[in-house]
Amino acid sequence: MTLRIVQWTTGNVGRAALKSIIERADLELVGVYAHGPDKVGRDAGELAGLDRQVGVTATDDIDAILALRPDCVSYMPLFPDVDDLTRLLAAGINVVTTSEFITGAAVGADARRRLEEAAVKGDSSIFGSGVxxxxxxxxxxxxxxxxxxxxxxxxxxxxxxxxxxxxxxxxxxxxxxxxxxxxxxxxxxxxxxxxxxxxxxxxxxxxxxxxxxxxxxxxxxxxxxxxxxxxxxxxxxxxxxxxxxxxxxxxxxxxxxxxxxxxxxxxxxxxxxxxxxxxxxxxxxxxxxxxxxxxxxxETATFDDLIAMGTTLTAAPAVNAIPAVVAARPGIVTYADLPPITADIAPRLG
Structure with missing residues (x-):
């Protein structure tokens, strides 16, 4: 089954996630949320640093993102916005995130309670990780x-x-x-x-x-x-x-x-x-x-390649977990709730 995915923000880590989502056969990119007005209206392929267009343009309209009814949002601002997350979860949209979130302890007891309640209400799950x-x-x-x-x-x-x-x-x-x-x-x-x-x-x-x-x-x-x-x-x-x-x-x-x-x-x-x-x-x-x-x-790695490797290491644990999170129980979930998470097998070329 192909899952419909929205990438939320396209900073350093978000770009790495966006590229992975576009390249995976089991994920279909249906939307991109961008904070910066300079990114609104631009194609996701360009924002991901690819040399091709993918036909999905970025928006800063949260209502438009909700209207897409994606299976999951790949949520990757530097810091979490609990109001935005509860809105997504209550609408029945699963979330994977790298935004300083694993169990919710770091965002505080009240915010953790709100997120858990929103996820249960929407029959959705939220999972956080990084390297x-x-x-x-x-x-x-x-x-x-x-x-x-x-x-x-x-x-x-x-x-x-x-x-x-x-x-x-x-x-x-x-x-x-x-x-x-x-x-x-x-x-x-x-x-x-x-x-x-x-x-x-x-x-x-x-x-x-x-x-x-x-x-x-x-x-x-x-x-x-x-x-x-x-x-x-x-x-x-x-x-x-x-x-x-x-x-x-x-x-x-x-x-x-x-x-x-x-x-x-x-x-x-x-x-x-x-x-x-x-x-x-x-x-x-x-x-x-x-x-x-x-x-x-x-043998040929550049400084930019090393930087890109770091962002991939942060983004990949969340992106690779998307299928398992979509299938998981409602609420805040961690590695303790999911089956083993692996990378997808790259298609053979030639």
Whole structure:
């Protein structure tokens, strides 16, 4: 069955999703919602960066999107608008999203309740993911399936974000804030609150009930003035962040979600980054999984290819889940509610 899909926004991640939707045989693009007036009226093929027209033009008219009655909206603004989401769900339209949403904890109890009620009313589902948080926590839970006597799972992300420093999703990190700036730790916690969602989701997949989720953060500081795009980072200000969310059960840390982000190497303490993910399953036997991502054209890859790979990694977990989400029970759903999610098989050429 071919599912009728609307792409909601066409920023960096939205463009990657739009391209995937257009290319998949089991999905039919029927609409595009665009915030920017410069995108309204333009063909989706152009907005996706393809060299062809697809016959679907972007609109900023939400009523027109609702009138299409799509099976699912691929919703990808940087931040979620709960009013728009509840309107879609109550109209019976399923939603997959990368907008800092997994269980709804990050948007607050009242917003989560509204979304759940709207989805139940409309007999629709909402699913959120990205590469992290989202997919990597699911992978970490699944990696425990070859062991017994599980004690804990730790997932560590480690990246130098210099080439992405201007990206808006780093605005909450506080790059360049003075050392010891009051409230910085709380601001980072709020800015990456979706990791709390991920801990909740991971616990559900593992069959755990968490008593508490706690948060810790450390900062590293620039040893010289840094030249990074979109930021002012002077000597002595924040240029490294080490955050951890701990899922606690029966007084023990059973889940740890750690991320180390830096702007280069001129920092104190001199943290190193592995530019990848490490999953450590503390069980019998212990399981260690290293996850790296490489462009499919590694020999000829350009800087733009690397950027495109990052947006694909964010968009693909949501787009690939569309068929399962359309078939899922009403309400907020996570990986714990869905069958295994995989990519579609590319058509053979020649």
């Amino acid at each position: 992290n948080p989202g997919w990597i926590e699911y992978l970490g839970a699944v990696a425990s399936g070859v062991a017994r006597n599980l004690k804990s799972v730790k997932i560590a992300e480690s990246f130098d974000l210099t080439i992405l420093s201007a990206d808006g999703n780093q605005d909450d990190f506080g790059w360049g804030r003075p050392a010891g700036d009051p409230g910085h730790a709380d601001d980072v916690a709020e800015g990456v609150g979706e990791f709390r969602d991920a801990a909740e989701m991971m616990a559900t997949v593992l069959g755990l009930t968490l008593d508490d989720i706690r948060y810790e953060v450390r900062f590293a500081h620039a040893t010289k003035d840094l030249k990074v795009a979109g930021r002012t980072v002077n000597e002595g200000t924040v240029a490294g962040i080490d955050i951890s969310w701990f899922g606690v059960a029966d007084g023990a840390d059973v889940i740890e979600l750690n991320a180390v982000w830096t702007l280069g190497t001129a920092i104190d303490p001199p943290w190193t980054t592995n530019m990848g993910y490490l999953i450590e399953v503390n069980a019998d036997p212990k399981v260690i999984v290293r996850v790296d991502f490489l462009p499919d054209n590694m």
